[in-house]
Amino acid sequence: MLILGLETSCDETGVALYDAAALERGGAAADGLLAHVVHSQTDLHAAYGGVVPELASRDHVRRIVPLVREVLTRAGRHTEALGAVAYTEGPGLAGALLVGAAFGHALALAGGLPAIGIHHLEGHLLSPLLGRPAPAFPFAALLVSGGHTQLMRVDGVGRYRLLGETQDDAAGEAFDKTAKLLGLGYPGGPQLAALAERGRPGVFNFPRPMTERPGLDFSFSGLKTAVVVALRGRTLDDQTRADAALAFEEAVVDTLVMKSKRAIEATDARTLVVAGGVGANRRLRTRMLAMGERHGVRVAYPRPEFCTDNAAMIALLGHLRLSAGQRGDLAISARARWSMSELVPPAAGLQS
Ligand code: KG4
Ligand code: ZN
Numbered sequence: 001m002l003i004l005g006l007e008t009s010c011d012e013t014g015v016a017l018y019d020a021a022a023l024e025r026g027g028a029a030a031d032g033l034l035a036h037v038v039h040s041q042t043d044l045h046a047a048y049g050g051v052v053p054e055l056a057s058r059d060h061v062r063r064i065v066p067l068v069r070e071v072l073t074r075a076g077r078h079t080e081a082l083g084a085v086a087y088t089e090g091p092g093l094a095g096a097l098l099v100g101a102a103f104g105h106a107l108a109l110a111g112g113l114p115a116i117g118i119h120h121l122e123g124h125l126l127s128p129l130l131g132r133p134a135p136a137f138p139f140a141a142l143l144v145s146g147g148h149t150q151l152m153r154v155d156g157v158g159r160y161r162l163l164g165e166t167q168d169d170a171a172g173e174a175f176d177k178t179a180k181l182l183g184l185g186y187p188g189g190p191q192l193a194a195l196a197e198r199g200r201p202g203v204f205n206f207p208r209p210m211t212e213r214p215g216l217d218f219s220f221s222g223l224k225t226a227v228v229v230a231l232r233g234r235t236l237d238d239q240t241r242a243d244a245a246l247a248f249e250e251a252v253v254d255t256l257v258m259k260s261k262r263a264i265e266a267t268d269a270r271t272l273v274v275a276g277g278v279g280a281n282r283r284l285r286t287r288m289l290a291m292g293e294r295h296g297v298r299v300a301y302p303r304p305e306f307c308t309d310n311a312a313m314i315a316l317l318g319h320l321r322l323s324a325g326q327r328g329d330l331a332i333s334a335r336a337r338w339s340m341s342e343l344v345p346p347a348a349g350l351q352s
Contacts, residue, residue: 001019001020001021001083001084001319001322001323002017002018002019002034002077002081002082002083002084003017003018003019003020003082003083003084003085003086003315003318003319003322004016004017004018004068004071004082004084004085004086004104004107004315005017005018005036005086005087005118005311005312005313005314005315005316005318006064006068006085006086006087006088006100006103006104006311006314007038007087007088007100007120007123007309007310007311007313007314008060008064008087008088008092008096008097008099008100009088009090009091009092009093009096009097009100009120009309010051010056010092010093010096010309011040011041011042011044011045011051011056011096011309012038012039012040012041012308012309012310013038013039013041013059013060013063013064013067014036014037014038014039014067014309014310014311014312014314015036015037015064015067015068015070015071015311016033016035016036016037016071016310016311016312016314016315017033017034017035017036017071017072017075017077017315018032018033018034018312018315018316018318018319019032019033019034020032020319020323022034031130031131031132032130032316032319033130033312033315034074034075034077035071035072035074035075036071036310036311036312036315037067037070037071037074038305038308038309038310038311039063039067041055041056041059042186042187044056044059045186046185046186049180049185049186050186051093053093053094053095053096054095056093056095056096057093057095057096057098057099060096060099060100061099064099064100064103065103068107079107079111080111082107082111082113083113084108084113084114084115084116084318084322084328085104085105085107085108085113085114085115085116085318086104086115086116086117086118086314086315086317086318086319086322087100087101087103087104087105087115087116087117087118087314088100088117088118088119088120088123088314089101089117089118089119089329089333089334089335089338090117090119090120090333090334090335090336090337090338091119091120091121091147091335091336091337091338092120092334092336093336094334094336097334097335097336098332098334101117101332101333101334102332105332108328113328114322114327114328115328115329116318116321116322116326116327116328116329117329117333118314118317118318118321119317119338119340119343120309120314121143121145121148121276121340122158122160122317122340122343123313123314123316123317124143124145124275124276124313125141125143125152125154125160125273125275125340126154126157126275126313126316126317126320127275127302127306127307127310127312127313127316128273128274128275128300128301128302129316129320130302130303130306130312130313130316131300131301131302131303135271135273135298135300136271137154137155137156137159138153138154138155138156138267138269139153139154139269139270139271139272139273139300140152140153140154140163140260140263140264140267140269140271140272140273141153141154141272141273141274141275142256142259142260142263142272142273142274142275142279142288143275143276144170144171144172144256144274144275144276144277144278144279144284145170145172145276145277145278146170146172146173146176146187146189146277147170147172147173148165148166148170148276149165149166149170149171149172149218149220149256149278150162150163150164150165150166150340151163151164151165151216151259151260151263153263153267153269154273156345157317157320157321157324157345157346158321158343158344158345158346159345160340160343162340162341163216163263163266163267164215164216164217164218164259164263165217165218166217166218166219166220167210167217167218167219168219168220168221169219169220169221169224170220171218171220171252171256171278172187172189172276172277172278173220174220174221174223174224174252175187175188175189175192175193175252175278176188176189177224178192178223178224178227178245178248179191179192179245181224181227181228181231182195182227182236182241182244182245183236183241187277189277189278189280189281190280192245192248192249193245193249193281193282193283195241195242195245196242196245196246196248196249196283197242198238198239198242199242199243199244199245199246199247200239200242200243200246201246201250203240203243203244203246203247204230204243204244204246204247204248205247206223206226206227206230206247206248206250206251207222207223207226207251208251208254208255208258209222209223209251209255210255211254211255211258211259214262216259216262216263216266218255218256218259220252220255223248223251223252227244227248230244230247231244249281249283250283252278252284253281253283253284253287254287256278256284256288257284257287257288257291260272260274260288260291261291261295264295264297269297270296270297270298271297271298271299271300272288272292272297272298272299272300273299273300273301274288274299274300274301275301275302275307276307277307277308277309278307279301279302279307280304280307280308285301320346321346322346324345324346324347325346325347326346326347
């Protein structure tokens with residue numbers, strides 16, 4: 001069955017075409033993904049220093065039809081071949097979500113197909129399953145995005161246990177805010193990471209928040225303040241900014257690695273999955289892999305392009321939930337706020 005995935009929760013319009021049967025056939029599309037595209041609105045919002053919701057929704061409206069056409073053309077398929085539509089139902093910007101939800105339902109209605117709403121973070125969480133060999137359940141997971149930093153135990157689709165989470169800023173948010181402070185643009189994570197490449201180790205040293213006491217929770221808001229205090233009275237030349245960026249990145253990465261190690265120990269997991277936008281960070285990937293090697297644990301990441309927002313993860317979840325018996329939704333639903341704790345396994349999620 002071919003599943004069309006749609007992602008419009010924030011400032012990226014994503015469309016993907018997923019073919020579950022391709023897994024059995026093997027070959028180039030062995031991850032099941034026939035084609036995917038992401039259009040980023042970064043330039044549109046850059047002047048405002050953050051995402052402007054109304055501009056985001058309008059741009060999704062402009063892009064979604066051409067992007068669906070492009071994906072179908074790249075995959076050499078027609079809409080008649082589709083078996084289902086999976087769209088991001090939430091959480092995210094209400095207006096942006098509505099574009100994907102309404103378009104997805106319209107397409108599904110026209111073709112007599114099921115449409116299924118997917119939780120954006122569940123998409124991120126299971127996106128490493130797009131890799132080969134796919135990690136097997138159960139595993140420990142670190143979900144690090146712009147809005148979330150959570151450690152979880154994952155026993156199956158919809159079977160998630162929260163082990164710890166941030167008490168204030170998410171790791172990605174800390175990257176973005178610190179980047180702004182260092183005079184970088186939005187989104188700051190990748191730009192701060194690039195600046196850190198030129199930093200000299202040991203010039204600054206920032207705290208590893210909440211690592212000195214037991215537990216799996218995080219707190220990143222204090223780090224940003226530590227950067228402000230350290231830079232006070234200094235000339236913000238390129239080298240100083242790069243030194244601060246490196247020390248900041250080291251502090252965040254160290255903290256994430258230390259807590260992930262604790263999560264592995266607490267759950268006895270043999271696999272750790274790292275997902276979400278910050279999972280694209282090179283230093284984090286390298287350090288986490290080294291930690292996994294030391295402890296005999298497999299560390300699995302999505303490809304960097306599937307760490308940030310994309311529709312491949314939404315199409316994959318559509319497949320996982322529909323093939324496990326969940327039925328499509330009947331109502332067009334966009335949920336700006338939606339806790340992962342409300343998610344249930346596919347069979348329990350049967351809808352009338
Ligand atoms: O998962 P994502 O695309 O969007 C959601 O929040 O759902 O994550 C975006 C976040 C942003 O805060 C961005 O700065 C951060 O991920 N990010 C990075 C890197 N690439 C993206 N942070 C650090 N290093 C990166 N290479
Ligand atoms: Zn995301």
